[in-house]
Amino acid sequence: SRTKNSALNKKMPELPEVETIRRDLAKKLVGKKVSKVKVAKKSKPAQPSPAVFIKNLSGKKITDINRRGKLLIFKLSDDQFLLGHLKMTGQLIFKEPAGKIIGGGHPYPKPDVGAPNTHTRITINFNDGSSLFFNDQRLFGYMRVVDEAEKEKVLSRFGIEPLTKNFKLEDFHKIFKNRSIATKAVLLDQPKIAGLGNIYVDEACFLAKIKPSKPANKLTKPQREKLFKAINKIIKEAVAKRGTTFNGFRDGDGNQGYYAKYLKVYGRANQPCRKCNTTLKKSVVAARGTVYCPKCQK
DNA sequence: CTTCTTGTTACTGA
């Protein structure tokens, strides 16, 4: 069916996937200096323009890698920051220098990690011969170098961040007050809650037993609390499993995430609910494909 | 050919 096939095409890095990439890349890139930046012909992701991007990044050293929501923030020398957003089909894949010998004498990498490929838009080479590839089939993602003020301006648009001390139940309650739109739409609203996308919103709603289409202001206080806890639990577990790979997501080494097999509803339309065996329904909520259990979720 | 997919922003109007 269309549902099944289109689910196979989903490639959406959300908070857990971006966090997985951040952790991988932090181990590899911190301390390295950019020796060369190459931009492909279809160069939209290199912002504000390929020439300016290359100029801004060349020669910079990566001193730290942070994340806010789905946005990666590479701290650079000279108080500059490289912002990277993967949007729907972006990948960031690191490769050791060609022919580098690791451990027992095997050339690395083995196997092929999918970089560079036809969707490689930006290639960043480092002083030790290693490389970082920004692949993006659909050109929605971007990388750009900004100063501290611009970085703060961008970050000011992000809402409360799961898994941090700023993710407070009290603020969560406020976010749902006076909102007549669907609960799912509120959860996807990045300036309110950062990092959730279609996969984890549907999963969190299932765990909290809430119908994603239920108007946000109609949730009871216990329901909001349940949802708050569900988000923390799901995101934490997904990070531990290195994210969800449907087809496109790859970690910083080009490998898949393991959370897909733990999904309860996402991508499982017309399949039996893992709890009650009722056939899972698919509908459109907040202009997104939405899967839920009509019996478990109210 | 049309429709569908999704993260985010820009824009509309209330």
Next chain:
DNA sequence: ATCAGTAACAAGAA
């Protein structure tokens, strides 16, 4: 100022 709703972006599958 804040909220709600929608078009736009873009490539590929069906």
